[in-house]
Amino acid sequence: MSEFDSALKIFAQESEQLLLDMEGALLSLESDPDDSEMINSLFRAMHTIKGSSGLFGFNPIVAFTHEAESVLDKVRNNERAIDGELISVMLDSKDHTARLIEHCLSSPDQPLPDELTVASDALIKRLTGKQHTHIQAQATDTSQVHSEGGGNISIDDSWLISLDFRDNAFRNGMDPLSFIRYLKTLGEIKQILTFFPEMPHGEVMDPESCYLHFKIAFTSDASKQTIESVFEYAADDCDIKILPPNSKVNAYLQLLDSLDENHVSRLGEMLIQVGALTEHDVEHALKDQSDAQQDTAKPLGEILVEQQMVQKPVVEHALKKQEQTKQKVAAENSYIRVDADKLGHLINLVGELVISSAAMNLIVERHGLTDAGDVAASMNSLVSSIRDTALELRMVQIGETFSRFRRVVRDVSNELGKEIDLQISGGETELDKTVVEKINDPLMHLIRNSLDHGIESPAQRLAVGKPAQGIVQLNAYHESGHIVIQIADDGAGLDSDKIVEKAIANGIIKADHSLTQQEIYNLIFAAGLSTKAQATNLSGRGVGMDVVKKNIEALRGSVMIDSIPGEGTTISIQLPLTLAIIDGFMVGTEQVRYIIPLSMVDECIEMDSTESEINEIEHFINLRGHALPYLRLGEYFNTPKSNVVKKHESVVVVKFGQDRAGFVVDELHGEHQTVIKPLGKMFEKLKGITGAxxxxxxxxxxxxxxxxxxEAAIGKRKRKPALLH
Amino acid sequence: MSKLIRKESSHHALASQEQVGQYLTFLVDKESFAISILDVKEIIEIANITHVPLTPDYIHGVINLRGNVVPVIDLSARLKHQCAEVSKRSCIVLVEVEMADSVQLIGMLVDEVREILEIPPDNIQPAPDFGTDIRTDFIQSMARVDEKFIILLAINKVLSLEELSQLGQITESSGSRIAESAD
Incomplete structure (x- = not known):
C-alpha cells in the first residue's frame, strides 16, 4: 500500500510539472503558433498524464485527456490550426485536468461530481466542436533533380556535383578542367553537362571572365569529404554543391540510427557525423540562414535541401532522430528528486562541519603545529568546496517562478480590459530554493499591482501618446552577493501628491512633512495606504504592500521603488542568495567581534593613511577625493570602552546597492566562513544586527x-551640517 | 557543577495541586526565588557571553549552546533593575518559553543555584497585592519554607517574548540617542 501511495505521490508531482510545462507551452504558442516543439510538448503532457492515469485506473482523467490528446494530435499533424480560441480552450482544459487529478487523488473511490462531469463534457465539445481541417499541401518531392542546362542526369548511384565558377576564376588562375581531371583520379565521371546561361553576346563578353557551370555525375567510393577536398583550392571562386548518390541515402539513414543517443546534437553536426555533409556545407548554409531577413529565415534543413546539398529524406530522418534523442535525454534527465528535508539536514551538517573545521584551525594555530598546518589548510579548502557544492544543491533558477506569472498577466489583463505584454529576462539567475518559495507571494502582489495600478487602459495610453499595449518587465540579475529582482512597468508612474494626501489623511505622516521624493514613494509600503480611489478585487485595499515589505525583510532583503511620472515605475527587490552559510569578513572593535558579509565589503583602508582623511565635524571620510559617510561601530553600538591601548583604526568600506559607507573598527580579523544562526524572536526588532x-x-x-x-551613517552625515547652523 | 540537572522532558504542565510539587530555588541579588522544576530544561555554568548592542540591560547577551545561539536574561536586572555581578557561583538556568506557535529557549542568569525543594500545596499561598519590590505580575505565588517565604516566579511573565522584544525597541531608540550624543 505504501508503495502505491508513493507512486501516487510521484504521479501527482509529475502531473503538476507536466501541466505547468503545458501552460508555458500554450502561452508561448500564443506568440509563436508555429513552434512545433511546443506543440509536441503539449501533446506529450496530455499523453503522459493519460498514460499514468490509466495505470491508476483514474478513468475520468483518461477519458478527458484522450479527447485533448486527439485534438493535439491533429494539430501536430497540421490537420488543425492553432489559434487564440484553441489556446484558450486548452488552457481551460489544463485547469480542468488539474481539478480532475485533484479529485481523483483526494477521493479516488468517489464518482466524479456532477459539476466536473458537466465541465468535462462542455470542454470536450469546445475541443472537438468545430474542426478546421486543412491539410497542408505536401511538399514537393525533390528526388528528381533538374538542371537548367537541359536534360536530367540520372543520379541513382552517382554523386551529383555542381560547380558554378565565378567571373574571376580564370583571373585567379583557376582552371576548371584541371579540377575535373583530378576528380577522375577518385572515380568515374559518368556524365558531364556544361552550361553557360550568363554568357553575354559578342563584344560584351570578356574572354578573361569565366561563365562556365558544370554538372557532373560521378561514381566513386570516396567519401563526401574527400570529393570536396578536390575542389578545396577553388572554393573561393566557385560555388560547389555535392549531392550524395541516392543509393548512399540508405547508408546515411542507417548511420543516423546508430548515432549515440546520450546527448542532443544539432542537425548540422549530426549530418556531418554520418558524412552526408561536410563542415563547409554547413557553414555555408548557416551563413545563408543568418544573412536572410529575420522573418524569412528558414530552418537549416530546408536550406540544405534547397541548395541541393543533401537529400530531403536524410534531413527528415536526422530531424526525427534528433527529436527522439531529445525526448530520451529529457526522459532520462540526469536529475534526481531529493527530499527537501534531507537537503536541509545536509546543509545543517555542513554548517557544523564549517564550525568545527574553524575550531581545528584555531587549535593548530595556537599550538604552532606546522606539520598539521598543511593538512588543516587542505581540509579547510575541501570544507569550503563542500560548503559551496552543498549550497548549490539548493540553488534553482528563478525562471520557473517568473513564467508562472505569464498566466497571471494574461488572465488579469483580460479581466481589466488592458493589453499587457510580460517580458522576462534573467530567468537563468539562480538563488536558494527556500528564498524562491518565499518570494513568490510578494512578487505576485507586486505584479498584480503593476497590472492594476501601473498600466493604464489602452484608451488612456493612446491619449498620452503611448502604444496601446503596456509592458511589464520582470528581470533578475546578480549583484554583489545578492540577487536583484526588478518589476518594471511603463505605466503612469506614482502620483506623489496623491500619496502624500492619502498618507496625511491616514495619519501616517504629518502635514508639515519634509520628505524626499524617494521617501514619499516608500510610503506606499506603509500599512493602510492605497492611492487607487476604488478597490478592485485585484488590489487597492491598502493591505498587502506592507506585507510585501515585511516578507522581503524577513528574508534579509530589501525593496526599493523608483518612479518617473508618466513613464513608469520600477520596483527592485534585493535578496541574499542563501539563508544558510555566507563568506564573512570579521572585524573587531572594543574587543567585540562582528561579521560583515564579505560580498558587501569593497575595501579596507588604514585610517591615518594619506588616501583618506577623517572629517569629524562634517562627519565624513575624505577617501581619494570622495566624501564617504562613516560610522564608528564601537560608538554606534555603545560598547563599553576597553582599557586596551588601541592600535591604528581601520575603515572597512562597505556597499549596498548604490550606497557606500565606511565602518571604523579597531581590528581586521580577515575572512571567516560564517554559518548564519537566527537570533530568534527576541531580537526581531533589533536594528543593525541580522543574525549571529x-x-x-x-x-x-x-x-x-x-x-x-x-542608512544610519548616511543619515548622520545628512543631519550634521544642519546642526552646525 | 557544570551540569547540575538535566532534564529531557519539556513538559510544561504544572504538577497537579494535590501532589507535592518540586521547585528549583536560586539566589538573585541575595534573595531566594523558585520555579517549578518542570519548567527547567537544563542548568549550565556560565560560559563566554556575547553582549548584543542596543538592547536593554536585562538582556545579558547570547551564548553558544551546542551550536545554537541562545539569549540570556539577567534576572537581577529584570526583577530588581540592578545588573548582576558575575561570580564563580553564577549559573545559567535554561527554560523554554512559548510564544504564539513557536518555542524559544532562554537562559536566565542567576547568582547561585540552591537546591530542589518539595513544597506541599498547603504551603503555597497566592501572591500579595503589595509589599514586594518586584512587579506583582512576575509573582505566581508565595511558598512558605521553614517559616520563610520564597517567591515562585511566573516564568511566562518574566520572560514574556512579547514584552522582551518590545522593550528592546524602546531602548533601541535610546541606544541610538546615546550614540548620537557620543559623536
Missing amino acids: TVLGDGNVALILDVQGLI
Whole structure:
C-alpha cells in the first residue's frame, strides 16, 4: 500500500510539472503558433498524464485527456490550426485536468461530481466542436533533380556535383578542367553537362571572365569529404554543391540510427557525423540562414535541401532522430528528486562541519603545529568546496517562478480590459530554493499591482501618446552577493501628491512633512495606504504592500521603488542568495567581534593613511577625493570602552546597492566562513544586527546588518551640517 | 557543577495541586526565588557571553549552546533593575518559553543555584497585592519554607517574548540617542 501511495505521490508531482510545462507551452504558442516543439510538448503532457492515469485506473482523467490528446494530435499533424480560441480552450482544459487529478487523488473511490462531469463534457465539445481541417499541401518531392542546362542526369548511384565558377576564376588562375581531371583520379565521371546561361553576346563578353557551370555525375567510393577536398583550392571562386548518390541515402539513414543517443546534437553536426555533409556545407548554409531577413529565415534543413546539398529524406530522418534523442535525454534527465528535508539536514551538517573545521584551525594555530598546518589548510579548502557544492544543491533558477506569472498577466489583463505584454529576462539567475518559495507571494502582489495600478487602459495610453499595449518587465540579475529582482512597468508612474494626501489623511505622516521624493514613494509600503480611489478585487485595499515589505525583510532583503511620472515605475527587490552559510569578513572593535558579509565589503583602508582623511565635524571620510559617510561601530553600538591601548583604526568600506559607507573598527580579523544562526524572536526588532554565528573558539559573533548601518551613517552625515547652523 | 540537572522532558504542565510539587530555588541579588522544576530544561555554568548592542540591560547577551545561539536574561536586572555581578557561583538556568506557535529557549542568569525543594500545596499561598519590590505580575505565588517565604516566579511573565522584544525597541531608540550624543 505504501508503495502505491508513493507512486501516487510521484504521479501527482509529475502531473503538476507536466501541466505547468503545458501552460508555458500554450502561452508561448500564443506568440509563436508555429513552434512545433511546443506543440509536441503539449501533446506529450496530455499523453503522459493519460498514460499514468490509466495505470491508476483514474478513468475520468483518461477519458478527458484522450479527447485533448486527439485534438493535439491533429494539430501536430497540421490537420488543425492553432489559434487564440484553441489556446484558450486548452488552457481551460489544463485547469480542468488539474481539478480532475485533484479529485481523483483526494477521493479516488468517489464518482466524479456532477459539476466536473458537466465541465468535462462542455470542454470536450469546445475541443472537438468545430474542426478546421486543412491539410497542408505536401511538399514537393525533390528526388528528381533538374538542371537548367537541359536534360536530367540520372543520379541513382552517382554523386551529383555542381560547380558554378565565378567571373574571376580564370583571373585567379583557376582552371576548371584541371579540377575535373583530378576528380577522375577518385572515380568515374559518368556524365558531364556544361552550361553557360550568363554568357553575354559578342563584344560584351570578356574572354578573361569565366561563365562556365558544370554538372557532373560521378561514381566513386570516396567519401563526401574527400570529393570536396578536390575542389578545396577553388572554393573561393566557385560555388560547389555535392549531392550524395541516392543509393548512399540508405547508408546515411542507417548511420543516423546508430548515432549515440546520450546527448542532443544539432542537425548540422549530426549530418556531418554520418558524412552526408561536410563542415563547409554547413557553414555555408548557416551563413545563408543568418544573412536572410529575420522573418524569412528558414530552418537549416530546408536550406540544405534547397541548395541541393543533401537529400530531403536524410534531413527528415536526422530531424526525427534528433527529436527522439531529445525526448530520451529529457526522459532520462540526469536529475534526481531529493527530499527537501534531507537537503536541509545536509546543509545543517555542513554548517557544523564549517564550525568545527574553524575550531581545528584555531587549535593548530595556537599550538604552532606546522606539520598539521598543511593538512588543516587542505581540509579547510575541501570544507569550503563542500560548503559551496552543498549550497548549490539548493540553488534553482528563478525562471520557473517568473513564467508562472505569464498566466497571471494574461488572465488579469483580460479581466481589466488592458493589453499587457510580460517580458522576462534573467530567468537563468539562480538563488536558494527556500528564498524562491518565499518570494513568490510578494512578487505576485507586486505584479498584480503593476497590472492594476501601473498600466493604464489602452484608451488612456493612446491619449498620452503611448502604444496601446503596456509592458511589464520582470528581470533578475546578480549583484554583489545578492540577487536583484526588478518589476518594471511603463505605466503612469506614482502620483506623489496623491500619496502624500492619502498618507496625511491616514495619519501616517504629518502635514508639515519634509520628505524626499524617494521617501514619499516608500510610503506606499506603509500599512493602510492605497492611492487607487476604488478597490478592485485585484488590489487597492491598502493591505498587502506592507506585507510585501515585511516578507522581503524577513528574508534579509530589501525593496526599493523608483518612479518617473508618466513613464513608469520600477520596483527592485534585493535578496541574499542563501539563508544558510555566507563568506564573512570579521572585524573587531572594543574587543567585540562582528561579521560583515564579505560580498558587501569593497575595501579596507588604514585610517591615518594619506588616501583618506577623517572629517569629524562634517562627519565624513575624505577617501581619494570622495566624501564617504562613516560610522564608528564601537560608538554606534555603545560598547563599553576597553582599557586596551588601541592600535591604528581601520575603515572597512562597505556597499549596498548604490550606497557606500565606511565602518571604523579597531581590528581586521580577515575572512571567516560564517554559518548564519537566527537570533530568534527576541531580537526581531533589533536594528543593525541580522543574525549571529558561532566562531571556532565557541564564542558567538554577531552579523552586521550592512544595509541598516549604511542608512544610519548616511543619515548622520545628512543631519550634521544642519546642526552646525 | 557544570551540569547540575538535566532534564529531557519539556513538559510544561504544572504538577497537579494535590501532589507535592518540586521547585528549583536560586539566589538573585541575595534573595531566594523558585520555579517549578518542570519548567527547567537544563542548568549550565556560565560560559563566554556575547553582549548584543542596543538592547536593554536585562538582556545579558547570547551564548553558544551546542551550536545554537541562545539569549540570556539577567534576572537581577529584570526583577530588581540592578545588573548582576558575575561570580564563580553564577549559573545559567535554561527554560523554554512559548510564544504564539513557536518555542524559544532562554537562559536566565542567576547568582547561585540552591537546591530542589518539595513544597506541599498547603504551603503555597497566592501572591500579595503589595509589599514586594518586584512587579506583582512576575509573582505566581508565595511558598512558605521553614517559616520563610520564597517567591515562585511566573516564568511566562518574566520572560514574556512579547514584552522582551518590545522593550528592546524602546531602548533601541535610546541606544541610538546615546550614540548620537557620543559623536
